[in-house]
Amino acid sequence: MGQNEQEWGELAKLCEENGADAIELNFSCPNMAEGGLGSDIGQVPELVERFTCAAKQACHIPVLAKLTPNVATMSPAAEAAKRGGADGIAAINTIKSIVGINPHTYVSAPAVHGHSAVGGYSGNAVKPIALRFIAELGQNPALQGMHLSAMGGVETWRDALEFILLGGNSIQVTTAVMQYGYRIIDDLKAGLNLYLTEKGFGSVKEAMGLALDTLNPTTDTLERDTVIFPQFIRERCIGCGRCEISCADGGHQAIRLDENRRPVLNGKNCVSCHLCILVCPQRAIRPGTKRITHK
Numbered sequence: 001m002g003q004n005e006q007e008w009g010e011l012a013k014l015c016e017e018n019g020a021d022a023i024e025l026n027f028s029c030p031n032m033a034e035g036g037l038g039s040d041i042g043q044v045p046e047l048v049e050r051f052t053c054a055a056k057q058a059c060h061i062p063v064l065a066k067l068t069p070n071v072a073t074m075s076p077a078a079e080a081a082k083r084g085g086a087d088g089i090a091a092i093n094t095i096k097s098i099v100g101i102n103p104h105t106y107v108s109a110p111a112v113h114g115h116s117a118v119g120g121y122s123g124n125a126v127k128p129i130a131l132r133f134i135a136e137l138g139q140n141p142a143l144q145g146m147h148l149s150a151m152g153g154v155e156t157w158r159d160a161l162e163f164i165l166l167g168g169n170s171i172q173v174t175t176a177v178m179q180y181g182y183r184i185i186d187d188l189k190a191g192l193n194l195y196l197t198e199k200g201f202g203s204v205k206e207a208m209g210l211a212l213d214t215l216n217p218t219t220d221t222l223e224r225d226t227v228i229f230p231q232f233i234r235e236r237c238i239g240c241g242r243c244e245i246s247c248a249d250g251g252h253q254a255i256r257l258d259e260n261r262r263p264v265l266n267g268k269n270c271v272s273c274h275l276c277i278l279v280c281p282q283r284a285i286r287p288g289t290k291r292i293t294h295k
């Protein structure tokens, strides 16, 4: 990482001279020893453009800009990287977070001489956020043709596939390798290959971006008039009452328990949120066939 054009250029040149096949410009790490580095750059598109341009002009190998998720939208920085000549985007880096606070010392982790700091969060918990950013970049027509190296919480072949389906052209894994070792990459490749073969894909490229067309940026575009009532499978129900509690306290008070603690639906209150289906530990509730259109 550099702090000005000259440093970024020198670093890019050195990387190429020392045999790098490609360079990833770290505009995104939130855990820096000094200001003006890492995510301080990725949050300012103008700096992304200038430093990408400096690195690109100093070498002949592909240059990717690695961007920060600590922004509302990633497109401004990604488009700036493209203007600077980047061949691709890598995302996401870690998300600024606080993982917890010690109830005795009142210091959050990591504690260093009684003080702490906001740091970068990674691993499987960040995957939904990472997928959202990859989709944003994958759907951005201004970025067409740029390589998209996707990451954030990938542990299994299925995680990798989801990033590919949202437009990822290559996948990176950090935290899961730290936890489980490089061997998981063999499992990841084997699982992905099996999936691709079973689905009849000739190459992984055929799967890239397949989930983008059906993904709307906001929920207001979705149809909301159809109601699919839950259907209770009495033989599987153990009478735990979780569906009733969730519906009463977090839903629309549409479920009551009968004298045998079996759920009974009040269709007038049900909005088919399917919270009951989610919380049932017995898989004793499924979407029913009845649909009503309120129009």
Ligand SMILES: Cc1cc2nc3c(=O)[nH]c(=O)nc-3n(C[C@H](O)[C@H](O)[C@H](O)COP(=O)(O)O)c2cc1C
Binding pocket: 026, 028, 029, 066, 091, 092, 093, 094, 121, 122, 123, 124, 126, 151, 152, 153, 154, 172, 173, 174, 175, 176
């Ligand atoms: C301990 C640790 C060190 C990291 N160091 C770097 C780094 O030096 N440069 C960088 O661009 N990203 C770095 N990252 C970010 C990861 O490369 C990756 O973008 C992020 O952790 C999300 O992917 P993951 O969930 O697979 O870890 C680091 C992540 C962790 C957990």
